[in-house]
Amino acid sequence: MRSPARTLLFAAGAAGTGSLFTAGTLGLPGFGGALHPYADRAVHQAVLRGTPNVVSSVNFDQRAFDTVGEELILLSAAVATVALLRVVRREAEDDGAAHRHGPAEVSDALRIVGYLLLPLTLLVGVYIVAHGQQSPGGGFQGGVVLGTAIHLLYLAGDYPALQRLRPIPVFESAEAAAAAAFVLVVLAAAGTAATGRVPALNAAVGTEVGCALVLLLGKFFEQALLVRERPAGEHSAGERRRAGGPREPS
Template sequence: MRNLASLLFAGGLAFLLLTLLSQLAFGTPPMRVGSEILAVAPGEVGAANLVTAILLGYRGFDTLGELAILFAAATAAGVVLGRRRDDARRDPPGGEVLRTGADLLFPLLVVVGFYVIAHGHLTPGGGFQGGVILAAAFFVALLAQPARHLSHGLILWIEGLAGAAFILIGIWALVASGDFLAPLLGPGRMGELLSAGTLPLLSLAIGLKVGAELAGIMAHIADAEAPDT
């Protein structure tokens, strides 16, 4: 039965791809949206990084779906890992050297994370990448000193407020311009930090939400019951 199901899936996928290819004329580029965005995005959005303009503007619904998937994954991980047990934490063998290195890296990673978030509309990066760096800062601290405890309540508040801010900005754009997540406040001058309208605000909301969700997963892993030895 498993082989039959795999065969049916492969056959259905092949049929879908052949159907799509049959609708395209030979030699015709299948995607023309990219050239249109390259032509109009600098004037409409004002973001030097057009990838961010696409993620947070032209395909904002997809980005909202990605955030929903990440939230569901973080919630499921928290449920599976279970409750914390105080005696489950043990100091790693790295000792003082590892803890000192983590203390030095923590502020550096936080600054780099917020820098990547704040400049996501200017250079490669943005909310997703910066959020991962922020989460890594707390991950390093937990690796160096598992006895530390991250406040799950604070993480939930940051995650919830960041997600609400993303949706509220989208609704604001929908009411003001008729398009969900359409950039507001004007494009500004390309290349400057205060440009691209509301895109930096959306990037900040994504960065905080992604960072909080990943940090929450790491905190659950650190709090999980240790295996018997």
């Protein structure tokens, strides 16, 4: 698609989005007023349907299809990041030089803290996901905790152990499977109360969010820690300048 066509397509989409957003904003009740129609209806529906808490009722019952959209947006972001950074890494490796992943340079105190917090943080993440139907926590929050907890091994300076703990292909498959499971559960239970399916939905959301964060952080770490090993006899531009040798053409 040529540049003018892309510009026109973006302008049409932006105009439509802006119009809908403006219309929705103008239809809201006055700020600070006593009328809260959505809040009153959401609480009433949560109590009527028997969902243990209002947050879970809103996420998985009253606006379950919106939550599906959020899941697919996160899935698309992770897939796009993985695809883009794979291309960047392939281009970096095509120069013929050897590459390796360098270790994280951290202090002994930070390394100890990373090792100690890893199992505790993973336990907290599982707890938040498992008890999402009983508290305002749930799959999104617990998935973020789980996805970032694994990378405490990076703070511990043990990148090879981090690579073994989170094989990228496994997490790619798990993220896709969790997103598909969430969609299937929502479609299968459409029109019914969310009471019995909140734990399954929380588990699917937690798995998908956690895997997406692992993929995103893992790919960024791969790029940040990728070290180019120059062949013997090859020197960098800075080394050549210090040695008084010829500079690279600008």
